[in-house]
Amino acid sequence: MIERTPILNIVTHLILFVGLLMLMVPLYLTFTAATLTMEQISQIPPRLLPGDQLFVNIAEAWTRSDFSQKFVNSFILATGVVTGKVILAAMTAFGIVFFNHRLRMPIFWLVFITLMLPLEVRIVPTYAVAANALTPFQAILDATGLSRLIAWISGVEVHLEWNLLNSYTGLILPLVATATGTFLYRQFFLTIPDELVEAAQMDGAGPVRFLIEHLVPLSRTNIAALATIMFVYSWNQYLWPLLVVTDPSYGVVAVELGHLVPNSNSTGGGDPQWHLAMAGTLIVMVPPVLVVIFMQRWFVRGLINTDK
Amino acid sequence: MRRAYFKNNWIAALMVAPQLLIIFVFFYWPTSQAIYWAFTLEQPWGGGNEWVGFENFRQLLTDSQYWDSVRVSVIYAIATTALAMGMALILALFADRQLTGYKFYRVGLIWPYAVAAPAVGLSFRFIFNPSAGLFSYINHLFPGLWDPIMNGSHALFMVIVAGAWKQIAYSFIFFLAALQSIPRSLTEACAMDGSGVLRRMWDLQLPLMAPTFFFLLVINITDSFTDSFGIVDTLTVGGPARATNLMVYKIYEDGFRGLDYSGAAAQSIILMLLVIALTFFQFRFVERRIHYS
Numbered sequence A: 001m002i003e004r005t006p007i008l009n010i011v012t013h014l015i016l017f018v019g020l021l022m023l024m025v026p027l028y029l030t031f032t033a034a035t036l037t038m039e040q041i042s043q044i045p046p047r048l049l050p051g052d053q054l055f056v057n058i059a060e061a062w063t064r065s066d067f068s069q070k071f072v073n074s075f076i077l078a079t080g081v082v083t084g085k086v087i088l089a090a091m092t093a094f095g096i097v098f099f100n101h102r103l104r105m106p107i108f109w110l111v112f113i114t115l116m117l118p119l120e121v122r123i124v125p126t127y128a129v130a131a132n133a134l135t136p137f138q139a140i141l142d143a144t145g146l147s148r149l150i151a152w153i154s155g156v157e158v159h160l161e162w163n164l165l166n167s168y169t170g171l172i173l174p175l176v177a178t179a180t181g182t183f184l185y186r187q188f189f190l191t192i193p194d195e196l197v198e199a200a201q202m203d204g205a206g207p208v209r210f211l212i213e214h215l216v217p218l219s220r221t222n223i224a225a226l227a228t229i230m231f232v233y234s235w236n237q238y239l240w241p242l243l244v245v246t247d248p249s250y251g252v253v254a255v256e257l258g259h260l261v262p263n264s265n266s267t268g269g270g271d272p273q274w275h276l277a278m279a280g281t282l283i284v285m286v287p288p289v290l291v292v293i294f295m296q297r298w299f300v301r302g303l304i305n306t307d308k
Numbered sequence B: 001m002r003r004a005y006f007k008n009n010w011i012a013a014l015m016v017a018p019q020l021l022i023i024f025v026f027f028y029w030p031t032s033q034a035i036y037w038a039f040t041l042e043q044p045w046g047g048g049n050e051w052v053g054f055e056n057f058r059q060l061l062t063d064s065q066y067w068d069s070v071r072v073s074v075i076y077a078i079a080t081t082a083l084a085m086g087m088a089l090i091l092a093l094f095a096d097r098q099l100t101g102y103k104f105y106r107v108g109l110i111w112p113y114a115v116a117a118p119a120v121g122l123s124f125r126f127i128f129n130p131s132a133g134l135f136s137y138i139n140h141l142f143p144g145l146w147d148p149i150m151n152g153s154h155a156l157f158m159v160i161v162a163g164a165w166k167q168i169a170y171s172f173i174f175f176l177a178a179l180q181s182i183p184r185s186l187t188e189a190c191a192m193d194g195s196g197v198l199r200r201m202w203d204l205q206l207p208l209m210a211p212t213f214f215f216l217l218v219i220n221i222t223d224s225f226t227d228s229f230g231i232v233d234t235l236t237v238g239g240p241a242r243a244t245n246l247m248v249y250k251i252y253e254d255g256f257r258g259l260d261y262s263g264a265a266a267q268s269i270i271l272m273l274l275v276i277a278l279t280f281f282q283f284r285f286v287e288r289r290i291h292y293s
Helices: A006-034 A038-042 A053-063 A067-097 A102-115 A118-133 A137-144 A146-153 A168-177 A179-190 A194-202 A209-217 A220-235 A240-244 A253-260 A274-294 A296-306 B009-038 B055-061 B066-093 B102-114 B117-127 B134-141 B152-180 B186-193 B197-208 B210-226 B227-237 B247-257 B259-287
Strands: B041-042 B047-052
Touching: A006 A053, A006 A274, A006 B066, A006 B102, A006 B117, A006 B152, A038 A274, A038 B009, A038 B055, A038 B186, A053 A067, A053 A274, A053 B186, A067 A168, A067 A209, A067 B009, A102 A194, A102 B009, A102 B259, A118 A137, A118 A168, A118 B009, A118 B247, A118 B259, A137 A146, A168 A240, A168 B009, A168 B210, A168 B247, A179 A220, A194 A209, A209 A220, A209 A240, A209 B009, A209 B047, A220 A274, A220 A296, A240 A253, A240 B066, A240 B227, A253 A274, A253 B117, A253 B227, A274 A296, A274 B102, A274 B117, A274 B197, A296 B152, B009 B041, B009 B259, B041 B210, B041 B259, B055 B066, B055 B259, B066 B102, B066 B210, B066 B247, B102 B152, B117 B152, B117 B227, B152 B210, B152 B227, B186 B197, B197 B210, B210 B247, B210 B259, B227 B247
Parallel strands: none
Antiparallel strands: B041 B047
């Protein structure tokens, strides 16, 4: 709007600047602490200007927490979850939009309801399943009497077991189902004109070919948006990796942060090494923040379109 | 309605099967297990689970520790939601004026969304630390003024600030998008009628943002109930003396530290019902009633 409001403009800049400051100050203090030595952090009055120890601290934190391995693991987790979500969501949405069967809406709701209950609220039983991912099937076999039947026929006791603890599969698989992604694809697929489907059919393309050659190229923007928000989501996963992984060689960076500072409530942890902890925090923050800054357009679009 | 379909329904089955299988194993099965555990009690020395009806819930609801946890969670939910949404709303309204530096401000207000909860927790634990950094100086000047390690209210305040800080960006993104979807012609018509910037905010933009506002209200409250684990675990570990033991953290503590599966499951069920109620409320009332088009 073109109007002269010099005073209000100053007020606007002031408000935005104060807001920005409030969001930036924690980052600045974290950064400053990461550039000082332990003595400089504890000195009174506190030092508010950065020192010259940044790379020393990062290097120290890096080797001490074995971040090389943990960054690789975090990337494997994030890549696995993002790829899985993008593919599974596209397949499910394709299956319920482009086929005329009675289960379309029930399946959609079955997937959509999962949105209501995030992992955190059903964490204990989900962990129990991860310890043996085949429990549900074993239970079904037992309940229906099938396992006794099999034991009677073949003489082999049915005992299904697939332990997912301390494995990449265990980290990735439970996070891969996606109601929001399925919803996003479904909304997009519903806008695909019938003529395109008919044209493809006339050219003799089957459903799989139609999905790969027409729908996937058309939904590039969707994929970018979904991948961006899901990368941030999976990189920042904390509770699930914390439980599933006890072997440090599968540890991810977000969980490693928790080990940087000894627990204040437990005894014998020693003094927190804040300069190293803040250096670690800083390097763990960087990848998702960069993704959000450089992919801002896709990120915002993905967020708004999925309504979360 | 669509009229062109593919005929081979078995391909459709193959397409939806993987996701259905995963949500069956990792969603529906655990949820049913939680319900089963909530109504049974594991026998000592093995011997399976015994049906106890609502006993687990009765025990929980007469436990003052549980009610403390509920109280803290509600305070946390209300405080973080109010703080984050209030700030986001003001910032979005002014950022939307798109003065010089708009793009810079926008990036600056969005990036915190990308920071992992444990990183937020750790940063704030350092910043609010009573014995190092900024707050140690305050304690040096006024001894005993700030002590989140011993004082429960201080610790809760700290968790709320960290939680709100993390939530601002999310609400900001949605408010800004809502503002930008207001037709320019409306704004121009208002300006023609002689209403200034602030007047337009109050009489035009705010009413038109009502659906977004209520959507964010529900999402923020839900998130504060479910998504607070990482912050609590790195910032206070639920302490001191359970002053920041939010419901989601208590489930983890009781389930994995206390190995009380039945108690944790009963708490899970209550939290699930709460989240479902909020979601239902949103779909039933908010999405339907408050709609301007």
